[in-house]
Amino acid sequence: MHDVTAGDARLAELQGDAAAYADPPAARGTLRVLTCGSVDDGKSTLIGRLLYDARLVCEDHAAALARDSKRYGNAAQELDFALLLDGLEAERQQGITIDVAYRIFATARRSFIVADAPGHEQYTRNMATGASTAEVAVLLVDARKGLLPQTRRHSHICALFGIRHVVLAVNKMDLIGHDRAAFEQIARDFIAFAAPLGFQSVVPIPISARHGDNVTAKSAHTPWFEGPTLIGHLETLDVGADDAAFRFPVQWVNRHAADFRGLAGTVGTGRIRRGDEVVVLPVGNPATVARIVAADGDCEEARAGEAVTLVLAPETDAARGDLIAARDDRPEVGDQFAAHLLWVASTPLLPGRNYLMRIGTKWMPASITAIKHKVDINSREHLAARRLTTNEIAFCNLATAAPVAFDAYAANRGTGAFILVDRDSNETLAAGMIRFALRRATNIHWEKLAVDKAARAQLKRQTPRVLWFTGLSGSGKSTIARIVEQRLHAEGRHTYMLDGDNVRHGLNRDLGFTDSDRVENIRRIGEVAKLMLDAGLVVLCAFISPFRAERQMVRELLQQGEFIEIFVDAPLAECMRRDPKGLYAKAKEGRIKNFTGLDSPYDPPEAPDLRLDTTAASAEELADVVLRRLGG
């Protein structure tokens, strides 16, 4: 049984002390701190120590801590401060930190929001969550072990996410007898390693989180150390004034009355005064700030971080998703850019697939057009890659469905950051940081032709359509599509049929059957179908097209009503029985890999425009159903 006398003694000491519950300070803004470092380097212990020393651990929490220390604690004889933070049951049972914990506390000089990040690689996304908003990172290193792979990985993520200031807290100094030479060696190693990462400040401090050396008070054990204590440094750290240009993402339109149209949002960077000239992006309409409305009354000026409501003159049709910016210092506007991505989802990144991007307050479809290279998170080496999996970082080119306003992340965290979300599962897939705009998009304008789609369609006396037949191999897609085309042709319609096998002989002969190749296959076919539609044709497409996301992508390439999704429905067992090309037999023998329905998935359409049940009617009858849908 553990001895908790030490814990009880601390409790008594705590109760005897006058509290130091400081007023939130006015001088410096709240500092957002991230603690990170390798597993067991003592991150949670350090935060627990900070809260405890700041007298912010209440009696009942301390009593619970003494109880929990006995039950779960790693520190046999003492209070285990980590248990103050590892708030989830699984964390206490496993003795590790899984998710980032936020602790808020204030000293007499400054208030802090501390994000305690997990060390394990599998929880990198939780660490990155904390890093995305932090201004300074406290990177812990075990004095006995020095820099570990996780230390390097966390340093890279801090740099990638734009943290400019690092405190290298060399912890557990008590276990190496407060050895100055060892501390200085670790500090030198880190400074050499971190040089290419571009931090503005790196401050090494020798500490013992468990015993409190150099945490809030200078340690008697390290008389040779002339630097600040950890808290002393954080209290006075200057993270730099905000001198970036005015950026204001429109969050919500306040229509209080017929004559009031307020654009509610938070000033991201810079400042705005009444009368300032702005532009509403991406369209670029110029306007002047007529009023800055706040609940306490109109203001003359609003600064970064303030939540206000702008009224523009002349009234423009700005909406949520638009970005209001200084007219003389504008962001980029474009639909292609290069960015770093941290992929956090369990499903891999597929180039070409349509994802949802959130940038500022705007949501829009976007896709990765190329993975330039993957970044080895430990060595920072560049590696070739065709896809990306969980916790991997890559430098990519992206394309958005429409032009969007943005800045480089290094210049502006607010307008240079984005997330990617899966369209079906709504899972957050990646965090992205824009490096630069790709110019080729800006310079290639869509050539406006004198003869357009409507004119061509009129000459042919028909409504152009894309009939998209999807279903398993052997379901009857091509058979039905062929009959439909013959009948349309007989009626004098102008048609063209794109067939899966035929396209793979030419246009797509470089593509295989992996998930990423299937995505690219459908993307190209979609673009070809779009051009043919523009030519005024009725285009018949018969493709397995197994993924919902890509069918949706093609639908969105076209105008409303032009895309008709036809689900050719046949049970897998029936398709295997028919097996018109003998493919199922080969796949079952293992001679074909990634065969849809067997070892590669098929997402059935949720709301197709037409569903053809091939077990209930003949191909001719089903072709009639399609023709009736087209209006004869």
Next chain:
Amino acid sequence: MSFNRSASDMDSRHLRQLEADSIAIMREVVAAFANPVMLYSIGKDSSVLLHLARKAFHPSKLPFPVLHVDTTWKFREMIAFRDRAARELGLDLIVHVNEDGLRAGVDPVRSGSAVHTRVMKTEALKQALDRHGFDAALGGARRDEEKSRAKERVFSFRNSNHGWDPRNQRPEFWQLYNTRLAHGETMRVFPLSNWTELDVWLYIREQGIPVVPLYFAAERPVVERAGTLIMVDDERLPLMDGEVPQHRQVRFRTLGCYPLTGAVESTAATLDEVIGEMRLARTSERQGRLIDSDDTASMERKKREGYF
């Protein structure tokens, strides 16, 4: 309630920053969800939430209804305060009671705090969210209250059974909240995540926000049970043999169902005195909540089941 603030408080950058962050979160909810609601528990945090919401959407009215899940065991002064606030501020107030629980005779004294909380709070909340089809619910929880709250996101995803999966939360990068939901899924949103108890009181003082008088010390009839002072708010509290309510100078740091909410002895009768007392406080505010003390992990378990 007014939005005027005195000149001396203009310096308080800290409160301004907290206020602006909370307003941004509330606006995001209204912009991103089809049918949001704000939970209103009548306590000090709810009062602050309501005040922030009025600022966020000024000059418009609140663009969502306000929901009180009533266990029928709240202090009488709380209900009076609620109804006055709804009247004066013109709130669209929904009061929901779990009628099934009432019929089954669930009460905090005989059924015990765990059953009462599950049936009359957690189940009742789920009933109300389902009945009205709310897809997002704003609440006043703060990360400094409890350890599992410190781990929770600002936009906290719930599956179609209102369950929380603490091991698999959506990463929350920057303020780029992923607000997308499938049918039946919901979001709980916490605009006061980064406020502390002291921040709440300082803001109430600065902004002149009304709160229930139970937060201020007064002579009140109480009985002492297992070291906790329970106020005898009405005749429903069964007195044990020989138990006689005594009048003591007490106040509450947190408000809930009166038989489950411990009072503290105090002479702090004004905001200044309450804040002064807070600076010397050695216990956490939820200590008076009997429902939290069953086990260290009890809050997390309740939250996984759908408790706010």
